[in-house]
Amino acid sequence: QLHLAESGGGLQQAGDSLRLSCAAPQPYFSSYSVGWFRQAPGKEREFAAGISYKGDATYYADAVKGRFAISRDNDKNTVYLQMNNLKPEDTALYYCAAKYYRFSDNANDYDYWGQGTQVTVSP
Numbered sequence: 001q002l003h004l005a006e007s008g009g010g011l012q013q014a015g016d017s018l019r020l021s022c023a024a025p026q027p028y029f030s031s032y033s034v035g036w037f038r039q040a041p042g043k044e045r046e047f048a049a050g051i052s053y054k055g056d057a058t059y060y061a062d063a064v065k066g067r068f069a070i071s072r073d074n075d076k077n078t079v080y081l082q083m084n085n086l087k088p089e090d091t092a093l094y095y096c097a098a099k100y101y102r103f104s105d106n107a108n109d110y111d112y113w114g115q116g117t118q119v120t121v122s123p
Contacts, residue, residue, distance in 0.1 A: 001112075010118075011120045020119070024078075027077065037095045038092035039092055040092040047061050051072050051103070059103060096113075
């Protein structure tokens with residue numbers, strides 16, 4: 001069982017930066033690949049970024065590539081999502097999710113989810 005907690009969301013202006021964190025108290029969190037997904041009002045949940053359990057591979061949706069950077073510190077049991085050059089279309093509820101070992105960009109493959117953190121970007 002994993003308990004994930006996101007933090008770092010907020011209200012930003014276009015062009016600003018924001019860093020989200022996803023923390024889990026369990027030490028075996030380092031055996032889980034992590035994905036960041038987001039859901040905007042009236043839209044389906046979509047994949048944004050992901051990282052392998054070792055942290056040696058990262059994955060990005062085209063919409064965020066070059067602007068977002070995902071990383072992890074397994075000593076701190078935390079995954080980060082650095083979001084730069086934010087755009088109004090990045091406005092969404094951001095969730096982190098974890099799955100054992102192998103990464104996937106399919107939300108249905110993830111077993112554990114956080115409660116989400118809201119990111120709002122004004123023009």
